[in-house]
Amino acid sequence: MDQSRAHRIVVVGAGYVGLTTGACLASLGHHVVCCDVDAGKVAQLSRGQVRIHEPGLPELVREGIRVGRLSFTRCAASVVPTADEIFLCVPTPMAPDGGANLAAVESVIRQIRAALPAGCVLVTKSTVPVGTTARLAELVGRGDVAVVSNPEFLREGLAVQDFLHPDRIVLGSDDPDAAYRVAELYTDLDAPTLVTDAASAEMVKYAANCFLATKLSYVNDVAELCEQVGADVAGITEYLAHDRRITPSFLRPGPGWGGSCLPKDTAALLRTAEVVGVDLPLVRAAIDANHRHQRRMAAKVVAACGGSLAGTRLGLLGLTFKAGTDDLRDSPALAVARLLAEQGAELVGYDPALRGDEPELAHLVTLVDDAYHAAKGTAALVLLTDWPEFRDLDWSRVAELAARPVVVDTRNHLDPAALRRAGLDWHGTGRPSRVR
Numbered sequence: 397m398d399q400s401r402a403h404r405i406v407v408v409g410a411g412y413v414g415l416t417t418g419a420c421l422a423s424l425g426h427h428v429v430c431c432d433v434d435a436g437k438v439a440q441l442s443r444g445q446v447r448i449h450e451p452g453l454p455e456l457v458r459e460g461i462r463v464g465r466l467s468f469t470r471c472a473a474s475v476v477p478t479a480d481e482i483f484l485c486v487p488t489p490m491a492p493d494g495g496a497n498l499a500a501v502e503s504v505i506r507q508i509r510a511a512l513p514a515g516c517v518l519v520t521k522s523t524v525p526v527g528t529t530a531r532l533a534e535l536v537g538r539g540d541v542a543v544v545s546n547p548e549f550l551r552e553g554l555a556v557q558d559f560l561h562p563d564r565i566v567l568g569s570d571d572p573d574a575a576y577r578v579a580e581l582y583t584d585l586d587a588p589t590l591v592t593d594a595a596s597a598e599m600v601k602y603a604a605n606c607f608l609a610t611k612l613s614y615v616n617d618v619a620e621l622c623e624q625v626g627a628d629v630a631g632i633t634e635y636l637a638h639d640r641r642i643t644p645s646f647l648r649p650g651p652g653w654g655g656s657c658l659p660k661d662t663a664a665l666l667r668t669a670e671v672v673g674v675d676l677p678l679v680r681a682a683i684d685a686n687h688r689h690q691r692r693m694a695a696k697v698v699a700a701c702g703g704s705l706a707g708t709r710l711g712l713l714g715l716t717f718k719a720g721t722d723d724l725r726d727s728p729a730l731a732v733a734r735l736l737a738e739q740g741a742e743l744v745g746y747d748p749a750l751r752g753d754e755p756e757l758a759h760l761v762t763l764v765d766d767a768y769h770a771a772k773g774t775a776a777l778v779l780l781t782d783w784p785e786f787r788d789l790d791w792s793r794v795a796e797l798a799a800r801p802v803v804v805d806t807r808n809h810l811d812p813a814a815l816r817r818a819g820l821d822w823h824g825t826g827r828p829s830r831v832r
């Protein structure tokens with residue numbers, strides 16, 4: 397990039413979104429400082445050490461540091477005075493009433509507002525409910541500082557790819573000039589850029605995540621019905637995918653949807669609607685169905701184990717909320733694991749992205765070094781996360797190690813014929829057990 401077009405950017409919050417935003421904007425030629433309250437993380441990142449599992453991100457971070465366009469600090473207030481744009485990428489977790497907890501966003505603004513230079517733009521990339529960007533502008537309380545909503549749509553595990561090749565860029569502000577200025581940051585990306593008002597930009601993010609969650613709950617409902625009527629959900633989703641209005645993505649049934657976004661964003665949209673007196677029965681049904689499908693998967697394991705889990709050992713394959721990430725936040729795999737543990741099962745698990753010291757696993761699952769250790773002496777092996785390497789296991793070895801020849805595949809990820817050849821009973825979801 398011609399350096400006269402380079403902006404000076406501060407990113408607050410160096411997690412999945414903030415670090416990706418910072419490293420990618422630096423790779424596009426901008427000068428970026430990432431700030432985080434976590435001193436240990438700042439120290440590691442300053443040395444080029446990235447602790448989250450995101451393909452391509454460590455390389456981008458190290459290159460940004462090497463060329464002098466990316467640095468890290470704990471103190472946002474010390475670096476904002478020279479910034480053109482300040483991106484807020486801090487967490488907005490679920491509050492007790494289902495809404496988004498904006499404490500981190502508001503605390504950052506209180507901390508930096510006096511140091512903001514005249515003419516800078518504050519950009520909300522954190523997912524925030526409709527109306528928040530306008531409220532934050534009031535909290536900033538500076539006529540010379542604009543606030544722009546720029547929701548992020550990246551998926552974990554594909555963060556760098558999604559940031560650099562987005563389906564769309566959405567910018568919303570009551571100050572269109574400020575929105576167009578933020579759009580300049582992305583001019584080298586090949587994506588439709590939509591400039592709108594702040595409320596609409598905020599709403600697009602929630603509408604997208606709730607649509608995806610609803611689509612998944614519907615597919616899992618279809619899988620449940622298939623089981624009862626003897627139809628095969630795999631063929632059905634394949635034929636659905638041929639319809640260009642439906643699209644092939646988000647049609648894979650599983651143990652329910654999870655992660656750091658869909659659960660909290662569906663709840664937050666319901667809360668937003670409740671506050672303004674609008675009922676969203678479809679979104680509520682999608683959330684309820686999701687919990688039902690987690691319980692259905694646990695019941696499937698109980699049935700495959702002969703009706704009781706008391707005193708049984710189960711092996712779990714995959715614990716993260718999906719393949720390609722090390723994130724355990726709201727993982728459906730852990731939700732199913734908890735239901736199994738409540739019924740007396742002892743749980744042993746393997747996940748290629750985990751080290752075993754994750755607090756979420758404590759008192760729930762003993763992590764072992766590979767899938768074969770997870771299979772040893774188990775009444776059933778339960779696949780919960782669709783890591784590609786699980787497809788290539790030596791199923792004869794699994795059959796020898798397991799106490800009973802049972803595999804419950806909650807994501808229809810494995811080849812049933814390969815398992816059957818090894819003498820294993822395969823139980824999928826929404827599929828007859830004797831599939832071709």
Ligand SMILES: NC(=O)c1ccc[n+]([C@@H]2O[C@H](COP(=O)([O-])OP(=O)(O)OC[C@H]3O[C@@H](n4cnc5c(N)ncnc54)[C@H](O)[C@@H]3O)[C@@H](O)[C@H]2O)c1
Pocket residue numbers: 408409410411412413414431432433434437485486487488500503504521522523524548549550551552656657
């Ligand atoms: N993870 C995703 O896939 C994704 C995608 C799109 C949007 N979002 C949204 O982006 C936001 C951030 O999500 P994330 O997954 O990157 O979170 P994260 O937990 O991975 O990272 C947040 C970072 O912010 C830091 N932080 C917290 N409070 C701070 C403060 N007061 N000052 C400075 N740093 C602070 C934390 O230490 C952490 O490093 C959320 O609103 C989320 O909904 C997430």
Ligand SMILES: O=c1ccn([C@@H]2O[C@H](COP(=O)(O)OP(=O)(O)O[C@H]3O[C@H](CO)[C@@H](O)[C@H](O)[C@H]3O)[C@@H](O)[C@H]2O)c(=O)[nH]1
Pocket residue numbers: 523548549550551552553605608612645646647648649650651652653654655656657658661717718719728
């Ligand atoms: O066919 C599918 C697709 C997904 N899932 C599950 O759905 C959940 C969410 O998956 P995904 O959407 O890929 O995860 P995230 O990385 O959390 O990304 C979502 O949440 C982000 C945060 O808001 C958004 O930016 C992304 O656009 C949105 O896809 C996971 O449990 C997946 O296993 C399925 O069960 N079947």
